[in-house]
Amino acid sequence: MKTYVTYGFFMALAGMLLNLAFYFLGYHSDAEKYATADLVSKISFWVIAAACIIPGTMARRSEVPATEAFGYGRALLAGFAISVFSGLFNIVGNYVYLHLINPGFIDVIIQTATAKAEAKGASSAQIEQMEKGVRFMMNPIFSSIFVFFIVTICGTLVSLLTSIFIRREAADELAPPAAV
Numbered sequence: 001m002k003t004y005v006t007y008g009f010f011m012a013l014a015g016m017l018l019n020l021a022f023y024f025l026g027y028h029s030d031a032e033k034y035a036t037a038d039l040v041s042k043i044s045f046w047v048i049a050a051a052c053i054i055p056g057t058m059a060r061r062s063e064v065p066a067t068e069a070f071g072y073g074r075a076l077l078a079g080f081a082i083s084v085f086s087g088l089f090n091i092v093g094n095y096v097y098l099h100l101i102n103p104g105f106i107d108v109i110i111q112t113a114t115a116k117a118e119a120k121g122a123s124s125a126q127i128e129q130m131e132k133g134v135r136f137m138m139n140p141i142f143s144s145i146f147v148f149f150i151v152t153i154c155g156t157l158v159s160l161l162t163s164i165f166i167r168r169e170a171a172d173e174l175a176p177p178a179a180v
Contacts (some may be wrong), residue, residue, distance in 0.1 A: 003063065004078070007056030008085025011155070014048045015086075016093040023102050031111035038112075049083070049158045056082045057159070057166045069170040075163035076156075083155025087148035094147045098140040106138040 018041060022028045027037035060078040061070045098105060113134050117127050137143060 003056060003060045004081040005085050007052050007059070007082045008087075009089050011048060011052035011082065011086035012089030012093055012151075014052070015045065015090065016097065018044055018048070019093075019097055020101075023097075023105075028102055028105050029108060031108050031115065034108050034112050045154065046158070049086075049155050050162065052086070053079045053082050053155060053158050054162050054166065057162065061166060061168055066168075066171040070166075070168040072163050072167045075166045076159050079159025079163060080152075080156050083152045083159065086155060087151040090147045090151050091144045094144040095140050098138070098143060106135065109138055110134050 019028070022037045022041065027033045057075050057078040061075065064070045064074070110131055113130060114127055117130055122130070137146070
């Protein structure tokens with residue numbers, strides 16, 4: 001359990017530090033810069049997830065005696081547990097970021113979405129309806145819960161792939177030593 005919590009915490013912390021970097025560099029306060037930050041953060045999420053789930057699963061594997069198998073299912077469960085704990089830590093981090101650190105971030109997202117809708121030729125009524133939807137979805141509480149599910153699902157997807165390579169068969173205790 002400690003392994004899952006530790007690696008889940010570091011996964012959430014890395015994401016929060018990335019958000020803070022974008023905030024201090026002005027990418028989360030300017031609608032024109034936000035598109036770049038959004039793309040970089042999406043790519044970075046997958047890298048961060050793999051960088052935390054792989055060593056976390058390997059750490060969990062090292063806790064299991066070599067005489068026991070650490071199969072695909074156990075590796076997947078380890079990655080899933082890391083993702084769940086990361087999602088739980090992200091609930092707190094996302095709420096703090098949106099409610100205390102950068103409450104104007106929602107307006108930047110709305111400006112970006114409005115500009116995209118206007119470029120597609122949306123009517124003012126459609127844009128107004130879209131703005132209401134974005135405000136509802138980006139409410140700090142609702143978005144924090146949404147982030148939990150996204151982090152858990154995407155982390156599980158990473159685990160589905162990485163578990164193939166991290167699994168381990170049980171070492172045979174009765175196997176003769178290798179000939180020298």
